[in-house]
Amino acid sequence: MNIKKILAVTASVGFLAACNGGGGSDPGPVAVTTAEGLWSGTTSTSRSLTGIVLGNGTYWMLYSAPNNSTVIAGVLVGRGSSLNSSFSTSEGKDFNFEGQGIHDATISASYVPRDYFNGSISYPSLNQTNTFTTTFNKAFDNPLSLSAIAGSYSGNAVVVGRAPEATTFGVTSEGAVTGSSSNGCQFTGNATPFANGGIYDLSITFGGGACANGTNTVTGIVYYDVGTKKLFSIALNYTLSNGFVFFGDKL
Numbered sequence: 696m697n698i699k700k701i702l703a704v705t706a707s708v709g710f711l712a713a714c715n716g717g718g719g720s721d722p723g724p725v726a727v728t729t730a731e732g733l734w735s736g737t738t739s740t741s742r743s744l745t746g747i748v749l750g751n752g753t754y755w756m757l758y759s760a761p762n763n764s765t766v767i768a769g770v771l772v773g774r775g776s777s778l779n780s781s782f783s784t785s786e787g788k789d790f791n792f793e794g795q796g797i798h799d800a801t802i803s804a805s806y807v808p809r810d811y812f813n814g815s816i817s818y819p820s821l822n823q824t825n826t827f828t829t830t831f832n833k834a835f836d837n838p839l840s841l842s843a844i845a846g847s848y849s850g851n852a853v854v855v856g857r858a859p860e861a862t863t864f865g866v867t868s869e870g871a872v873t874g875s876s877s878n879g880c881q882f883t884g885n886a887t888p889f890a891n892g893g894i895y896d897l898s899i900t901f902g903g904g905a906c907a908n909g910t911n912t913v914t915g916i917v918y919y920d921v922g923t924k925k926l927f928s929i930a931l932n933y934t935l936s937n938g939f940v941f942f943g944d945k946l
Contacts, residue, residue, distance in 0.1 A: 729777035733892070733918075736829030736858050738816075743826050744769065745927075746812065747894060747918060750775050754784075754802070755916060755929050756816075757940070760793070767853050767942050771800055771816065772915075782806055782814065787936055789818065792853045797935070811857040825826050834921065837892035842868045844886070844895070844919040849928050850943020852876055854907040857935075864926065865940050866917075872899060875939075880906035882939075886917050893919040897930050899939060908932065913939050 698750045726934040734746040742762035746756040752774045760766040773787025782804040789800040798821060804814025809831045812865040845868040854864035854872075872884040884899035895917040903910040915930030915938070931938035 708852055726810045729808070730775075730782040730804065730812055731777075731807065732812065733832040733835035733894075734829035735832050736812075736827060739826040740891070743831060745918070746829055747916065748775075748782070748812070749889075750811075754787075756802075757927060757929060757942075762928065765860070767851070767940055769795075770804070770938075771932060772929070773800070773802070775802060777806070780805055780807065780855045782812070788857060789816075790931070790938060790940075792855070792859075793941070797855065817840075834892045835894075837921075838890060839893050839919065839921070841866070841870050841886065841888060841895075843893075843921065844917070844926060847946045848943035849942075849946055850926075850941060852939060852941045854939055856906055860910075862941055862943070863929070864943055871894075876905075878905045880904065882906070884912075893921065895919075897928055899930055908937055908939065911937075913937075915939075 729750060730748045731750045732748055736744050741761045743759040744756060745942055747756045754770040754773060754775060758769055760768040767792040769789060771787055771789045773784050775782050775784035784802045787831045789798045798818050801817050802814055804812055806812040811830050813828045815826045817823050844866050848864040850862060851859040853859050862874060864874040866872055866886055869888045872886055875881045881902040882899050886895040887898050888895050897917045898912060899913050900912045901908045901910055911932050913930035913932050917928045919926045927942040929940050
């Protein structure tokens with residue numbers, strides 16, 4: 696599948712395989728065999744890493760600046776496949792906010808479902824490979840309603856080619872999203888819960904003017920960490936030339 700199509704992922708994505716059975720009986724839980732999950736860890740370049748892998752192989756991996764987990768440095772997005780405890784991708788993009796721009800990237804990893812997800816990220820154009828280690832975050836198994844994230848958030852937003860901007864991000868209990876940045880960019884959108892904990896489908900449309908994304912619509916995900924009350928969103932435009940990453944605290 697072309698990477699551009701992964702941005703159409705919606706709440707209809709099946710996170711757990713459907714159960715087969717006859718006579719209406721409940722066959723019980725289905726064992727997960729893919730790399731799907733919420734993964735937390737670090738890279739060989741001393742960056743904090745938060746990864747989300749969905750049941751269909753779509754992934755988002757948000758990484759921090761070296762030795763500073765509070766600064767968003769970039770995000771990898773793409774789609775891969777899980778087979779016999781190995782996860783691999785043939786295409787992906789790394790959106791770097793430290794001045795390195797956008798690069799093709801591939802991931803090769805080993806995993807044990809609901810345990811660990813470890814591997815390497817390769818950048819062919821840079822002749823560079825970094826490794827990462829992560830463990831499963833059990834919050835993935837606890838679905839949240841929209842009311843759990845309803846509220847206002849204060850933090851920073853990052854787009855390609857610009858320094859981080861102070862931004863407010865609001866979500867209602869019906870899923871309506873509104874926000875604005877310190878340079879005057881305003882946006883609206885909506886969030887829809889997925890089947891797994893703290894993850895929501897996201898669509899945002901920008902209001903033009905000071906917005907780096909003009910009047911474009913970007914799509915992606917929102918993740919909310921109940922324990923820390925932190926929210927981050929990752930959304931990209933259709934051409935994968937720009938997007939929007941927000942990381943903030945609930946007020």
